[in-house]
Amino acid sequence: MKKKLLVGAGVALTLLLSPLSQTFAAEFTTGDLRKVDNVAHRGASAYAPENTISAFDKAVEMKADYIEIDVQRSKDGKLVIIHDTTVNRTTDGTGKVGELTFDQLRSLDAGSWKGEQFAGEQIPTFDEVLERYHGKIGILVELKAPELYPGIEESVAEKLRERHLDKPQNEKIIIQSFNHESMKKMNDLVPKVPIGVLTSSRAHTTEQALQEFSSYADYFNPNYGIVTEELVNQVHSLGMKIGSWTVRSQEAADFLLDIKVDAIITDYPDYVDPRN
Structure with missing residues (x-):
């Protein structure tokens, strides 16, 4: 690799x-x-509105090793942190992320749906997250539907270079996506940043598929439902690490710990001992 x-x-x-x-x-x-990385999925999203500063701060408080964030782009080119390709579910607005300006996105309430105490939470920017958390906690960056945002890989790479995070130490920046062609591109743009491939398809767990992933990726990150001990061993034999998602029960966390995954991506950081 x-x-x-x-x-x-x-x-x-x-x-x-x-x-x-x-x-x-x-x-x-x-x-x-052995160290298992405790990755707070969209922040500590069981306890605070996902992909907000409150959720990320809670993850730091809970001593997670990483926060996982979803990066998309506004109509006017600003990199923003939100999971869905529309704002409908997690804000008081409607519409596609890529068809709204940054000012429009920023005016939305991204917290009240989770509880009144989170009223007024805003959609963060990629810049804000990098500035606030790098050096404090690891950041697992997911490019969400990059095919909708041509050139987003270059924009993300540039933001990392501006902060000298294109040469991270101890893998404190990792980039992943379900779009594997996008990850090949990211590997070319920032070759020293670890790359992860996301999947929920068993078709991607064949020997041939894993061999292909290992030519450019450092992490193979499958859905919890397709993870087996055999798959973990297979991934390790190819020099990759494996992180599984999304853990929402203690039983799931314990199972993944037992079969020796390298990272557990969870809404509940307290289900995973961050010092295990």
Whole structure:
């Protein structure tokens, strides 16, 4: 794979050749040092309106490792954070995100539907999220329906470059999408940023499909309903990590922990021990 396999191979070779390799091996096998990333889906969206500052702040408070955000674009070119391609469900407005100006989107109430205490919450911008949270919590960036927004990949890449986040440390920025062609493009634009492919299709879990994904992606992120221990092992064997969504029960979280996924994407960060 494009990034981590080369690094990993070098590290492995160094350890094999090192006279301290036995010491390192002993250290790494003492206890369970595996880390599962706790990803707050659209923020801590069980407790605050999804994809709002309140939800993201709650995720930080709950000690999640990442917030997951959905990026779309307004009619006048502003990158905004909202899941649906219309504003109907999560705001007091109506219409398609891409057909409304930023001012129109910004005037909407994106919180009251979740509770009166969230009245007046606004749709955040990508700039605001990067500025407020980078360095404080990891950010899993989903490009939502990028086929509706030609050139959005370049816009996202530029925002990351402006903050030197195109060279993230410790994978604190990850980009994912259901649109796999878009992710190939993102890999070309920001080759040092980890890329994830989203899917809910079993057709994408074949050996051939996974091999193709591993040529440009670092993460294979399937729907919880199609995850098996065999799939986890298959993904790991190809040098990718696996993060599953969307966890909304303790039982689902426990199952995924047991089969050793790398990340759990959940509305309830408290269902996942962030220090496990």
